[in-house]
Amino acid sequence: MVPFNESFAALSAEDYIKDFLVQRIHPHTIIIGYDHRFGKGRTGDYVMLEQYAGIYGFAVKEIPGKVLNEITVSSTGIRQALQDGDIKTANTLLGYDYFFEGKVIEGNQLGRRLGYPTANLAIENQEKLIPGNGIYAVEVAVEELQYKGMMSIGFNPTVDGTRLSVEVNIFNFDRNIYHKTIRVYVKHFLRAEEKFSGLDELKAQLARDKEETTRLLY
Numbered sequence: 001m002v003p004f005n006e007s008f009a010a011l012s013a014e015d016y017i018k019d020f021l022v023q024r025i026h027p028h029t030i031i032i033g034y035d036h037r038f039g040k041g042r043t044g045d046y047v048m049l050e051q052y053a054g055i056y057g058f059a060v061k062e063i064p065g066k067v068l069n070e071i072t073v074s075s076t077g078i079r080q081a082l083q084d085g086d087i088k089t090a091n092t093l094l095g096y097d098y099f100f101e102g103k104v105i106e107g108n109q110l111g112r113r114l115g116y117p118t119a120n121l122a123i124e125n126q127e128k129l130i131p132g133n134g135i136y137a138v139e140v141a142v143e144e145l146q147y148k149g150m151m152s153i154g155f156n157p158t159v160d161g162t163r164l165s166v167e168v169n170i171f172n173f174d175r176n177i178y179h180k181t182i183r184v185y186v187k188h189f190l191r192a193e194e195k196f197s198g199l200d201e202l203k204a205q206l207a208r209d210k211e212e213t214t215r216l217l218y
Contacts, residue, residue, distance in 0.1 A: 013039025118167035137188040137213040157195035
């Protein structure tokens with residue numbers, strides 16, 4: 001592990017190759033993404049590595065850009081799509097449905113009062129990206145069994161919530177799963193988070209959300 005501190009960040013591209021890659025790693029082959037840059041000012045690239053490959057005796061291979069539906073596949077593009085709630089694009093670029101895990105904790109029981117009990121999730125892996133605020137159609141894995149449901153990510157503005165919450169209403173499910181870890185597969189974005197005039201209006205919208213989720217998943 002190499003800490004990314006000021007001195008490391010100040011390495012020129014040439015010094016990065018000579019003092020870091022060659023002296024510390026002694027590479028046989030270096031594989032680099034087509035758009036990867038390194039060194040202070042991001043001046044190092046595949047071409048520079050090729051120039052030094054003959055001097056220090058390593059091989060260089062380039063991972064070409066992958067284009068899918070006229071979109072270049074990149075981690076940055078996938079992250080942006082997830083943050084924008086563009087689940088269709090994110091899942092297409094990933095090649096699978098984006099998922100994350102969370103431990104079920106006690107919430108404010110608002111969903112239960114409305115007839116849509118939810119599993120409130122605490123995301124234990126803080127490095128795992130959570131999609132942007134909104135309502136989603138999801139599939140949920142609970143102890144190796146798969147269920148369908150809908151998920152809310154946001155601040156519960158109708159009741160003036162102040163803390164971000166991730167809540168999943170699991171269809172046809174009534175077990176106590178507090179403190180268990182479940183996995184959520186994000187399938188479709190339904191709508192943006194909204195503030196309604198009251199709980200009755202919110203409940204009516206939840207019924208429409210469930211109807212749309214059922215149409216999409218079944």
